[in-house]
Amino acid sequence: MAEAVEACRPHFLAAAVFSLFINLLFLAPAIYMLQVYDRVVATGGKMTLLFITLALAVALFALSALDAIRNRLLVRASLRLDALLAPKILKRMMGRNSNAAVQAMRDFETVRQAIGSPVAGAMFDVPWFPLFLAVAFLLHFWIGILATAASAILFFVAWRNQRATAETMQTATQAMAASQAAAQTVALNNDTVRALGMVGTMVNRQLAQRAFGLSRLSDAQFTGGRFSALSRFLRLFVQSAALGLGALLAIAGYISAGAIVAASILLSRALQPVEAVIGGWPTIIGAHAALTRLAEVMSGVPAERIYTRLPEPAGRLEVDQVGVRGPDGRPVLFGISVDVSPGEMLGVIGPSGAGKTTLAKVLAGAIPTEAGIVRIDGAAYSDWESDDLARHIGYLPQEPSLFEGTIKENISRFSGAANGTDVDKLAVAAAQAAGAHELILKLPKGYDTPLGPLGQGLSSGQAQRVALARAFYGNPVLMILDEPNAFLDSDGEAALITSLAGAMNRGAAVILIAHRRSILSGAKRLLVLEGGRPKLLGPSQEVANRLLQVGEGAAG
Incomplete structure (x- = not known):
């Protein structure tokens, strides 16, 4: 996996660079609101409004294009990982046990899909949230404090989400994998199952296994849903609170009227990646559990060896x-x-x-x-x-x-x-x-x-x-x-x-x-x-x- 990830490093580095520019361009709406309130409204400059609107359109178009390219890069990275690892996993696992090979490929597919998912893009955005904090402090010290406090609370919510759902999610994924493997075995031997009158018994057995896995999975999803709802509430509340705080600071003459709306937009964007990661936490946990299982299984398989081609044997x-x-x-x-x-x-x-x-x-x-x-x-x-x-x-x-x-x-x-x-x-x-x-x-x-x-x-x-x-x-x-x-x-x-x-x-x-x-x-x-x-x-x-x-x- 380490070698394959190293081979995909150009994709990930490019995605990280694009994430920087994406987050810089996300400042455009806040800057636009500052200009509208502080320049256009104050001076009545229609041409100014036209040109800053055009500039905003160009910035948002570039943002959308970079975001699409970043998503494409992550999907390409997942496909390259598949091309590099899938043959090795299948070849090495088939040498041991076909069921182990099926489960290993299922786990690898979970990891691969997570790399190409939107939550991966959100994780690339999280490291750049200090940029928004810095801009918030540039607007005003107390706006920066509000953004910092809100970020800390959201990260605490994310940590609690991980602690609350990790074990349950791992148990659920293992139970569902076992249920799928058992169902596959029954399907391949369906003639014997029917002939021995085991249809009802096997159906009940499969339903019991599936019910256990779904129960654990739903518990993890319910818990994650509560934390996701809490994070959404916090982001929306902080976004509105930024308006109130901005209004107080504007009344006191510390900031302009445009900074009120800009602060709200800024804080909303700063917290959005964290909220996206919390919402996609089941995907992250599932991928981590799959990667752990894959590493444990593959650790016991000998590495590939380059063989000297021997002469054709006579059969002794x-x-x-x-x-x-x-x-x-x-x-x-x-x-x-x-x-x-x-x-x-x-x-x-x-x-x-x-x-x-x-x-x-x-x-x-x-x-x-x-x-x-x-x-x-x-x-x-x-x-x-x-x-x-x-x-x-x-x-x-x-x-x-x-x-x-x-x-x-x-x-x-x-x-x-x-x-x-x-x-x-x-x-x-x-x-x-x-x-x-x-x-x-x-x-x-x-x-x-x-x-x-x-x-x-x-x-x-x-x-x-x-x-x-x-x-x-x-x-x-x-x-x-x-x-x-x-x-x-x-x-x-x-x-x-x-x-x-x-x-x-x-x-x-x-x-x-x-x-x-x-x-x-x-x-x-x-x-x-x-x-x-x-x-x-x-x-x-x-x-x-x-x-x-x-x-x-x-x-x-």
Whole structure:
């Protein structure tokens, strides 16, 4: 954020300079009133009135133009911040957790909108209010004292507003963010919600979360509204009081009649930015809370690293004493060591909860290891830029995990913007290699068939076949497939076995996780996991025989 703000410094410096001239030009109406009462009325000079009116029009036009340019500068600054930070936030947060990325971007958008809002312009005006105090003292000492006292009271009101609403506003924004995230999750799983009869329960749960957030938000807004009303009363009262004080001073002969009205205009303008900041305090508090959350989340994310581009790997995988902890801190995997050569298939089996899916994610580079190391062709995964490494890995997760877009976009991993012709060929080739080409051609628009959120529009079996084609995209040298036949019929499973044989024939290393042994016929070796530990590792037939002996012994 600091670097991005530094890049936007020219915008902010220009806005500050424009604010100086804007506030200088705001003196024009007060000067105009002085001239009207002290010169025009006293002398009857019509030409004087004409020229000072023209001068006032020019000053106010320049003021309006500078104010518009300042607002444009602040909006441009917010857009530049977005261009500089949004890609980094998304890239760094997506490496950790997609929900965290969504919340981080929501917080960043709150900060960005606050920078481009009118309240930001008011904050640029506040530092120049001493200019109006100085002019008030030039009119008369007691007018300056009145302006100073009124300013002090308004700043005290602003401080009290901050103290009264900061904690409540932060709680409200957190509650509303949590409610929005929960609503998004329910919306993406609406079929399951309806099928399980959870619609009413989920609606009530969402309403309860939303009601709490809205309650806290309304409390903060009510409190802020009271302080805003108080500040408006003070400004209007001081503006009128300045007329009364000016009249007393004029009666005593200390100031002219024109200074009476000028003092009222002057004090009104001096206090207006402070009142605007108080009125926009919820925006400021919301942006501050969002920035604090963003800083806390991003502080735990490693900074971007410049990677040396490594040569194309052949697909030799080495796993050395790998360990991973779950969200609760308990070990999910530990002590996993295995190697897979190009053209070889390793089968991974074990009971539910043994850590097979976690191992697949580690080998695919989806989650980092907390102990041990994973290497491809001798280079640690951490030595690769994640997207560059992913080009060489074909990963099929347990759930197909398709995205909103066309079939072709999903197969090509949404890389079609650069070179459409090559992507078309690669997507079709991947589908053919996965045995999904004929299936895709039977869809309403073939490869251009659009899918909804989470790949809606395909059956589970069709989605898994498309996801398998995605894993084959670009002929990766390492393929990790987690339960690839979970949703397939016998024809689909036969096509899968043929596809895997083709991948090994071209030299790809394959790690296949499965429950059904039929799909593991091509596996040279088997790794058996139990409780996150490697229980058995060896040639497939030997491991199968030992498992059979253990099963018979347990039965006896």
